[in-house]
Amino acid sequence: MTLNSIQAIPLKRSIMNLILLDLADIDADGYAWVRDPRRVRHLHEVHGVASGDELTLGILGGAIGRGRLISLGEHEACFEVIRLELSPPAPLPVHLVLALPRPRMLARSLEHVTALGVKHITLLHTRRVEKSYWQSPELAPGRIRDHLWLGLEQARDTVLPEVTLERRFKPFVEDRLPELLQGRRGLFAHPGMPSACPRGIGDDTLLLVGPEGGFIPYEVERLLDAGCQGVHLGERILRVETAVTALLARLF
Amino acid sequence: MTLNSIQAIPLKRSIMNLILLDLADIDADGYAWVRDPRRVRHLHEVHGVASGDELTLGILGGAIGRGRLISLGEHEACFEVIRLELSPPAPLPVHLVLALPRPRMLARSLEHVTALGVKHITLLHTRRVEKSYWQSPELAPGRIRDHLWLGLEQARDTVLPEVTLERRFKPFVEDRLPELLQGRRGLFAHPGMPSACPRGIGDDTLLLVGPEGGFIPYEVERLLDAGCQGVHLGERILRVETAVTALLARLF
Numbered sequence A, B: 001m002t003l004n005s006i007q008a009i010p011l012k013r014s015i016m017n018l019i020l021l022d023l024a025d026i027d028a029d030g031y032a033w034v035r036d037p038r039r040v041r042h043l044h045e046v047h048g049v050a051s052g053d054e055l056t057l058g059i060l061g062g063a064i065g066r067g068r069l070i071s072l073g074e075h076e077a078c079f080e081v082i083r084l085e086l087s088p089p090a091p092l093p094v095h096l097v098l099a100l101p102r103p104r105m106l107a108r109s110l111e112h113v114t115a116l117g118v119k120h121i122t123l124l125h126t127r128r129v130e131k132s133y134w135q136s137p138e139l140a141p142g143r144i145r146d147h148l149w150l151g152l153e154q155a156r157d158t159v160l161p162e163v164t165l166e167r168r169f170k171p172f173v174e175d176r177l178p179e180l181l182q183g184r185r186g187l188f189a190h191p192g193m194p195s196a197c198p199r200g201i202g203d204d205t206l207l208l209v210g211p212e213g214g215f216i217p218y219e220v221e222r223l224l225d226a227g228c229q230g231v232h233l234g235e236r237i238l239r240v241e242t243a244v245t246a247l248l249a250r251l252f
Helices: A037-045 A103-116 A131-135 A141-155 A169-180 A217-225 A240-251 B037-045 B103-116 B131-135 B141-155 B169-180 B217-225 B240-251
Strands: A019-021 A031-034 A054-059 A064-072 A077-086 A094-099 A120-124 A162-166 A185-189 A205-209 A229-232 B019-021 B031-034 B054-059 B064-072 B077-086 B094-099 B120-124 B162-166 B185-189 B205-209 B229-232
Touching (some): A019 A141, A031 A037, A037 A064, A037 A077, A094 A240, A103 A141, A120 A169, A185 A217, A185 A240, A205 A240, B037 B064, B037 B077, B094 B103, B103 B120, B103 B141, B103 B240, B162 B169, B217 B229
Parallel strands (some): A094 A120, A120 A162, B094 B120, B120 B162
Antiparallel strands (some): A031 A077, B054 B064
16 A cells, blocks of 8 residues: 555544553654554544654543654554653543443443543443443453543543453442542432532542433432432433433533 | 234344434325335334334424324335424534544534534545545435434434535635534543543533644644634544544533
């Protein structure tokens, strides 16, 4: 594949906001080698990228800066790292606990919330989560990491969120939740709660979002008992990915 | 296909919040006949739906109520409309002008914003919109209507948004925008603008959202000249579908 032939590839993503590099991608001379098929394909899909171009780079967990594309081949790309001087954007002060959504919704929700700056994500089993969702290949660590990585590249961030799986509701609520709520405000989104979701709070928050179909009454009671407050987003029923984005945008 | 065999179909959407009916679906005896493949398939995908079940129905542009499933066959379903007594939820006081996103993003964005209660949508050409997007089959009126319909069923709403296509930026800004801004606050989302997006405004608003890559400086100037205010959502770069949901949740 030559650079000329690349121009004819249909554009799937015409924008590349950031190329996120692992420290392991960078050699002793300050050159970064990108060799995984996803990122190389992504570079080829960017309209008109050619050797000599300056692009925005970030180091996983570290700084953001600029790099010059030295070569772009079929299987690898090489950058000269020019400077790394910016910090990644501030994270949101939230630990998000999400009832495990169906696989495609999970993938998109992870990308949305990572782009929005969430750094702590717990995927939780609740009564109305289909048990089969826990068998999904989307839960493999590599797949989760791919979605987080895409969210970071989208938002020009470098700090991977931490994702925890909680396959049982009761042990989570009894054993982990009290600790997670220390120093944090606990909110759970549930239709029909008396309070509307607050706006623009600066507090450290634990935010719980139920599955399609919501929490069951027993779960609502356990969350209230634990000291969480139930909030609603109005009378409309939203998909999980829409609701999570709306909640985060409204709270922070 | 029998009801028993249906139980084995993998669940794609286990929840059906509302079945939206056209007045034309209802016969003189008050029975509603659903015959389009999408809605019939949707009914089959709902776990455990069977004749005799009561479900939530809505009439396009009208009221919401309950209906009893009389029969569910391979190609049609019949409901007895029991009562129609609720009004649809309140719309958002916004006219959304969205630079035409790539087709898959358009589809999802239409579903998100319809579920959130937007009733006026203009899809606009701007410099950084790929011209090929205007050839997409997703722009066929039937396809657009399908996505709006899904958004309404998700949010238990019955009022279809109105969608207008504006294939040229300059005539839109010069000829249509001044009229759209009468009695409305004009806001456009653009990274780097000095003001953060305001929160919880009650005003009638015209909200413009640029394409991936943003408005070009000329477009920003034309929008400012027209009396619109530029607002930002922080330093993170969001995908159009995430940004639109975040903006609407923050504004209203």
